Amino acid sequence: MIHDSIINPEKIVTLPIGFRDILSPHADAEAKMIDVIMSIAISHGYMRVKPTLVEFENTLFNGPGLAISEQVFRLIDPISQHMIGLRADMTTQAARIASTIMIDAPRPVRLCYAGEVLLTTTNQLNPERELVQIGAELIGNSTADADAEVILLAIESLHTVGVKSISLDIMIPALVPLVLADMRLPAEIFSAVRQAINQKDIATVERLANSKSSVLVGLLKAFGPCEEAMRALSELELPDKARDFLVRPAEVIKLITNFEPNLSITVDPAENRGFEYHTGIAFSLFARGGRNEIGRGGRYQSDKDPKSTATGFTIYLERVLQILPKHQQTPTVYIPYGTPREQSMALRTRGQITIAGLTPVVDNYAEAKRMGCKSILLNGQTIDLSQY
């Protein structure tokens, strides 16, 4: 098998920025991870769907899809002469499937999926434009148990693929907009305050919002381990509507800690970047100590029907693979030319990888080494090559 040292970086062809070929063993590791996570989701009753890679603009940008319309590669379909786009997100496709072809399926509908998404833009944090999205959605149930189910499913998935210690960050994206609306700030400072909150810039919030700033500053400071954060939040003088939004996180945290008592859970009530279409609690998943989000999700409205509330998660395959131990090439066995096929087949049946010699050679040992094999099959015996 090829080793990274054999890859010739000078011979890489130019691909568009953000695109790259995935080679062995990384391609195997990707496929394996997708398979494991899908199997777990399926065992919990999530039905696997494979939405189309291409859609007409009107369905692609429908509902929550509008939020990422700028990221979509668009082109004209030569058959219909209409604009089509390459999917940049599969959550919205699962929601579309649930609310159209599967509208008559009993609620809640549980769906899972894995596939490539393509983005037009790139940034320093996310340099890739072709990514694998793995996700699951629970559509048509508004309970805290549903929120907890998808979070626990994401955590079970990450544990099973080998992520050791996971931390969960819970956000309440609707909270800040509600508090701000209630404050009736003058229009000229509203967006400046909003920006300062997004940047967690307490000094600017205090200066701009003045006497009204204490609740906002309280929200910004109520960040950290879930118990302290929830207590700090409960002590804030929040408007009633905003206070209602504190009930759900508390319920969900309780349900999750029942099953995962050692999970590190933080609450970040003022954070809402990237969760613009979320209507309930949202969450991010980190490998403890890591700075990069490895998964995220939350509750959103999957279409205009108020009954179609949904909650789901996305796992970022590439980021999970980055933090796991590097996938090793499986050692291979060289099969000299003319070896009866039954002998090599017996090795493959036992999980070994065989490399068949296609021509007679003078020195089978040398040929096996040239092909990068760790052993050779001679007279029905596997001989380790490291001693030669």
Next chain:
Amino acid sequence: MIHDSIINPEKIVTLPIGFRDILSPHADAEAKMIDVIMSIAISHGYMRVKPTLVEFENTLFNGPGLAISEQVFRLIDPISQHMIGLRADMTTQAARIASTIMIDAPRPVRLCYAGEVLLTTTNQLNPERELVQIGAELIGNSTADADAEVILLAIESLHTVGVKSISLDIMIPALVPLVLADMRLPAEIFSAVRQAINQKDIATVERLANSKSSVLVGLLKAFGPCEEAMRALSELELPDKARDFLVRPAEVIKLITNFEPNLSITVDPAENRGFEYHTGIAFSLFARGGRNEIGRGGRYQSDKDPKSTATGFTIYLERVLQILPKHQQTPTVYIPYGTPREQSMALRTRGQITIAGLTPVVDNYAEAKRMGCKSILLNGQTIDLSQY
């Protein structure tokens, strides 16, 4: 789990012609088949690669890629402002990887891959524009053993996924052009003869090629079970260069019959449609009795370097799935609200699919049935619902 009867065909959203969402259990069946075929190829030393979905035109249309350039969705990359295309074939991508980033890997290089390809055009025989291509390529070895290896690998793959009786059709796409070149037909009738051969129209070939027609007619008639066909071919008065092309099919047939004595093998020496870039033998695979090709492949030149001769196969996932027994939904077990998680986990560990109740209900049996479950977990016991 959803049943086909639950799908509401009136609510299907309009997708571009040739595109469709794949639902459960078909999406599971696809993923399973990809996994099985990749595992078999990997066990034979084929390294899995995942080429990028998008490339610049100049690499996409390089070498054998030119033959399908008309089928490629093209658009402008907003970052580079250059034309990019969505892959319509992965064979050429594997060849590109072997001859660039993997140029220093020991030859032969064995690669395998599975992924979506997108086509701009559609026809009655192939109505889909988004297809899954599964394939393997053996690059840098010109022997008959290499040809036989990929054919046997394709057959092993199809057997393992459940295709019962397979038939192999061997073609020699370079034969007709060689014979025609040797005949030095007048330019005005050359293309008409070529077309008549493609249509297997013996009468027209006889009328046009006149006294020179006997070899051409002989090629057209030498079609059928491999022994008879090879004998008929050997009796034709072929030019020496063309005669050389008969050696390889005979060798490959011998190697294949050694391992697959019961395989039905036919030879079709005059067929070359769709094999324009093939330089050696080409082949099609059929499920016996079926009319649709389920796989194909052959020998080609993977780049300009004469040493980079390659042979490989492609399996058409959708066509294989069509001839297999329909994938059944796995029965599901309803888990009433409040059941300890350990109990449902025990079922999942044993391979069962559980559907968790997210709210307390008055009648758990009715709720289990509404959710389409076949059984219910009560007091640690799984109870079959068919009697209720």
